[in-house]
Amino acid sequence: MRKKTFAAATLLAAATLTLSACGSGTDDKSPVSVVSEESDSGKAATVLDQPFEKPDLVLTDTHGKKYDLRKETKGHPTLVYFGYTHCPDICPTTMSNIAVAKKALPKAEQNDLRVVFVTTDPGRDTPAGLGKWLKGIDPQFIGLTGDFATIQAGARSVGISVEPTKKDKDGKLVSVHGTQVIAFSPKTDSGYVLYGEDATVDDYTKDLPKLMKGANP
Amino acid sequence: MRRRSAVLTTAAALTGALALAGCSDSGSKSGSGSGSAKAELSVSGPYIPQPVSADMAAGFLTITNKGGAKDQLTSVSSEAAGQVTMHSTMGGSMQEETSFAIPAHGQLVFKSGGNHLMFEKLKRKPKQGQTVTVKLTFAKSGPLTVEMPVKSATYNPSTGH
Numbered sequence: 001m002r003k004k005t006f007a008a009a010t011l012l013a014a015a016t017l018t019l020s021a022c023g024s025g026t027d028d029k030s031p032v033s034v035v036s037e038e039s040d041s042g043k044a045a046t047v048l049d050q051p052f053e054k055p056d057l058v059l060t061d062t063h064g065k066k067y068d069l070r071k072e073t074k075g076h077p078t079l080v081y082f083g084y085t086h087c088p089d090i091c092p093t094t095m096s097n098i099a100v101a102k103k104a105l106p107k108a109e110q111n112d113l114r115v116v117f118v119t120t121d122p123g124r125d126t127p128a129g130l131g132k133w134l135k136g137i138d139p140q141f142i143g144l145t146g147d148f149a150t151i152q153a154g155a156r157s158v159g160i161s162v163e164p165t166k167k168d169k170d171g172k173l174v175s176v177h178g179t180q181v182i183a184f185s186p187k188t189d190s191g192y193v194l195y196g197e198d199a200t201v202d203d204y205t206k207d208l209p210k211l212m213k214g215a216n217p
Numbered sequence: 218m219r220r221r222s223a224v225l226t227t228a229a230a231l232t233g234a235l236a237l238a239g240c241s242d243s244g245s246k247s248g249s250g251s252g253s254a255k256a257e258l259s260v261s262g263p264y265i266p267q268p269v270s271a272d273m274a275a276g277f278l279t280i281t282n283k284g285g286a287k288d289q290l291t292s293v294s295s296e297a298a299g300q301v302t303m304h305s306t307m308g309g310s311m312q313e314e315t316s317f318a319i320p321a322h323g324q325l326v327f328k329s330g331g332n333h334l335m336f337e338k339l340k341r342k343p344k345q346g347q348t349v350t351v352k353l354t355f356a357k358s359g360p361l362t363v364e365m366p367v368k369s370a371t372y373n374p375s376t377g378h
Contacts, residue, residue: 088275
């Protein structure tokens with residue numbers, strides 16, 4: 001009997017916590033992440049002490065052709081994001097923020113920059129579907145799809161955790177996107193800056209000119 | 218004497234409010250008979266970022282409850298979309314919810330990166346400058362109709378652009 005009371009109290013406490021967690025919405029912006037991030041620095045960018053190697057990903061681009069990430073982006077400033085197109089909120093917002101910021105760069109730099117969207121939902125994101133979606137954001141963006149295990153391993157190598165698409169209890173497909181954009185330097189080809197999902201157009205606009213040179217934002 | 222009764226009433230009201238805020242799970246047991254306190258709901262800051270296509274769009278708003286009783290948002294619908302669902306987000310994964318609690322004297326916030334409304338199978342792609350009419354249905358309060366303005370794809374409510 002005592003035990004039961006305790007259980008009920010715990011449940012109530014849990015319910016209260018859950019409610020306050022989704023009710024306030026003002027202080028819950030820190031994404032769950034395997035990479036430590038500086039918080040409250042007032043900057044969107046996190047410069048890594050230990051840069052990541054560029055993932056060794058060979059996938060299929062939106063034209064159905066083989067795309068070797070390391071080979072194709074070597075020597076180019078590169079932004080990589082792992083997401084999916086059946087995503088209403090963060091994925092299109094992240095890509096749109098980068099697209100708008102990119103337009104502020106000189107034309108030559110726009111052509112030099114590689115923005116790569118790697119799908120975490122290859123079952124639904126066909127090369128053509130991915131291509132159509134990205135064209136609606138920026139026709140220069142590169143979309144990659146392929147074997148999920150390969151994509152997941154590539155994401156993991158840069159500290160980003162994604163899970164395969166699965167069905168929820170109502171049979172709806174649910175996918176998972178990464179919570180960070182990784183910037184790779186044109187000088188070293190290593191991933192040295194991270195952006196969280198709350199990075200704005202202004203953040204990217206301010207930082208892109210530096211990222212173009214491999215400099216710290 | 219007068220004074221005393223006023224104090225007592227306040228204490229009773231406070232206890233009531235605390236109890237309500239503490240366990241806003243389903244509201245099935247209280248019904249509408251929980252004293253004179255009622256939810257008083259209003260909506261602020263609604264917007265839809267212009268989506269990439271008509272397949273899918275997100276929507277954000279804040280529901281404020283000035284009343285002393287909790288309520289629940291139980292469904293969202295729109296003539297403009299085949300389906301509107303409500304989601305919470307944890308890390309990079311979103312989860313569909315059948316209802317969201319609105320605490321007494323509290324807020325229910327839908328914002329980018331957190332809870333969001335998801336519009337599917339839109340009749341046409343919403344464009345910046347247009348509005349989408351949405352009906353919010355609650356467990357106790359009457360429904361609210363909200364005109365959600367369509368903003369740019371990169372709209373940030375904290376900066377206003």
